[in-house]
Amino acid sequence: MLYTMKDLLKVAKENKFAVPAFNICSFDMLKAIMDEVEEQRSPVIIEIHPNEIEYLGDFFIAAVKEYALYSKIPVVIHLDHGGSVYDVMRAIKNGYTSVMIDASTSNYEENIKITKKVVDLAHAVGVSVEAELGTIGNNGSYEGGAESFIYTDPDQAVDFVERTNVDTLAVAIGTSHGLYPKDVIPKLNLPLLKELYERIDIPFVLHGGSGNPDSEVRASIDYGVSKVNLSSDLKSVFFKEIRKVLTEDSDIYEPNQVYMQPNEKVKSVVRQKLHVLNTLGKADLY
Numbered sequence: 001m002l003y004t005m006k007d008l009l010k011v012a013k014e015n016k017f018a019v020p021a022f023n024i025c026s027f028d029m030l031k032a033i034m035d036e037v038e039e040q041r042s043p044v045i046i047e048i049h050p051n052e053i054e055y056l057g058d059f060f061i062a063a064v065k066e067y068a069l070y071s072k073i074p075v076v077i078h079l080d081h082g083g084s085v086y087d088v089m090r091a092i093k094n095g096y097t098s099v100m101i102d103a104s105t106s107n108y109e110e111n112i113k114i115t116k117k118v119v120d121l122a123h124a125v126g127v128s129v130e131a132e133l134g135t136i137g138n139n140g141s142y143e144g145g146a147e148s149f150i151y152t153d154p155d156q157a158v159d160f161v162e163r164t165n166v167d168t169l170a171v172a173i174g175t176s177h178g179l180y181p182k183d184v185i186p187k188l189n190l191p192l193l194k195e196l197y198e199r200i201d202i203p204f205v206l207h208g209g210s211g212n213p214d215s216e217v218r219a220s221i222d223y224g225v226s227k228v229n230l231s232s233d234l235k236s237v238f239f240k241e242i243r244k245v246l247t248e249d250s251d252i253y254e255p256n257q258v259y260m261q262p263n264e265k266v267k268s269v270v271r272q273k274l275h276v277l278n279t280l281g282k283a284d285l286y
Helices: 005-014 025-041 049-056 062-069 085-095 108-123 152-166 190-199 214-221 232-248 254-275
Strands: 019-023 043-048 076-081 098-101 128-133 168-171 205-207 226-228
Touching: 005 019, 005 076, 005 128, 005 168, 005 226, 019 076, 019 232, 019 254, 025 043, 025 062, 025 128, 025 254, 043 049, 043 062, 049 076, 049 085, 049 226, 062 076, 076 085, 076 205, 085 098, 085 108, 098 108, 098 168, 108 128, 108 152, 152 168, 152 190, 190 205, 190 214, 205 214, 214 226, 226 232, 226 254, 232 254
Parallel strands: 019 043, 019 226, 043 076, 076 098, 098 128, 128 168, 168 205, 205 226
Antiparallel strands: none
């Protein structure tokens, strides 16, 4: 079942669970994720960054749409960190049901101007829009972010949502894209999130969800986080296992031989995240 983000997250917010948004970079990752969420009867967001679609090509989205349309679980196809109107329109043309416009590094008024333009364009064709206020940190990921994060300001957030009419808001509460260094322990600013939750009535998005303590991620769901972005946790186990397989047997040349074990590693991470986010079995609510 192909859903918009707005319809998907309305149910999640009301029922106190979050939907994982998995970034994919290959058909194998798509297949592994879809096989697992279907087995677990859990809704899912398939997320593709502009850099990822630049590599995969526009025709790849046709395969994602087929998975979604024939699946018995709710699926959203989402543009992650669109940096321009071009990125957004390319995604809409390809059949995405949700887009993110990330103008968070622009000044506040420019962020509002760009976001509102995207909202007007996307809503005209029934596509949901996510935006970002404040900045997410970056631990070496190409997915964006800043050297240091800037917390979302609650007063600005109220004004931003009212003036742009976005469907979801990515809030900056202390996360970073990519894997955290071993000596860094991430910590979410839950009091800030609670204040945002009390003042704004749309679902929130947690970017940089990889590497954060499960207990904090789970607690964030009580304060409106209904979508959690996950990329590094999946890709790290996927490529680590590929290297292991090829090192142990250098004579392998069939793709199914190379990717079977990495796909199982991806599935194990998907299962764990569904458990943390309380998403298991929630497809039955749609």
